[in-house]
Amino acid sequence: MIIAKSRAEVKRYTEGETVGFVPTMGALHEGHGTLVTASKDDGNYTVVCIFINPSQFNNPSDFENYPINLEDDIAYLDSLGCDLVFIPKVYEVYRSGDDEGRYIHHFGSLETRFEGEFRPGHFRGVAQVVHILFEIVEPAMAYFGEKDIQQLAVVRALSSKLGGKIAIVGIETKREKSGLAMSSRNLRLTSDQLQKATLIHQCLTMAQSGFKSKSVVSIKEEVRLKFEADAEWNLEYxxxxxxxxxxxxxVWAGPCRAVVAAHLGEIRLIDNIAIP
Structure with a gap:
């Protein structure tokens, strides 16, 4: 596996290849692994980027506390058969002299509701860095997890804005045995909180199984009461x-999706599920 730290190295090693791209912020887990495996299964020369992007953190403490396990991440990617891992410094991604305006995108209500409401500017930061990385890596396909379903929608909209030449592949959420969606943030949960965190998946599956017999309003009320029963929880939506x-x-009318975000203590968790 090649470790590249500059744009020039990425260009040199990917020239002539059909690239599958997995952008990450590190602290890798099996959820990321499913993205890498999907790219490999599609026959791509697989490039993973590890870059903790400062522009998509609206909360400075989240940026400061984001877990870094670079040696473990590299070993994990190597075990998966990743072809190249790109680990740039901030100045390698955000270069002085670049026309920053061309990397600023607007997505209407998609960027201002749910995650966009509670994390102002987040999706603009995501789109900015993904656009830059797409230009560096020039992938044919890019892989994103469905756990961040709104981010996936933003990236698909971005790809369309850029001409639709990059296929955006959404990969089903990888879960712990408890149902908890795998996330780098889970590393910051205590053992007691890990048990409590299963409430999120319980509420999602309740909505998934109850849509035939309960109204949307009644399910939302049940969920609200479940979160209010424990003071350590703060339900955002x-x-x-x-x-x-x-x-x-x-009202139920065809395929839909339940989305949720909540703080468990200081840790913010998100998840979603398809219905039916």
Whole structure:
């Protein structure tokens, strides 16, 4: 596996290859592994980027506390058969003299509701860095997890803005045996909190199984009460949405998706599930 730290190295080693790209911020787990494996299974020369992007953190403490396990990440990627890992410094991604305006994108209500409401500027930062990385890596395909379903929608919209030449592949959320979605943030949970965190998946599966017999309003109320029963939880949102527009729905009408975000102590967790 090649370790590249500059744009020039990436260009040199990927020239003539059909590239599958997995952008990450490190602290890798099996969820990231499924993205790498999917790219390999598609026959791609697989490039993973590890870059903790400062522009997508609206909370400075989240940036400061983001876990870094670079040696473990490199060993894990090597074991998966990754072809190249790109580990740039900030100045290698955000270069002085670049026309920053061309990397700023707007996505309407998609970037201002749910995650966008509670993390202002987050999706603009995501789109900015993904656009830059797409130019550096020039992938044919890029892989993103469905756990960050709104981010996936933003990246798909970005790809469309850029001409639609890059296929954006969404990969199903990898979960712990408890149902908890795998996330780098889980490393910051105590053993007691890891048990409590299963409430998120329980509420999602309740919505998934209850859509035939309960109203959207009643399910949302049940979820609210479950989170309010434990003072360590702070529910930001639980909504049932149209998966194409991200508009909240009030009555069941075809395929939809339940989305949730909540703080457990100081740790913010998100998840979602398809219905039915």
């Amino acid at each position: 639980f909504e049932v949405i149209d998966p194409q527009t991200f508009d909240p729905i009030t």
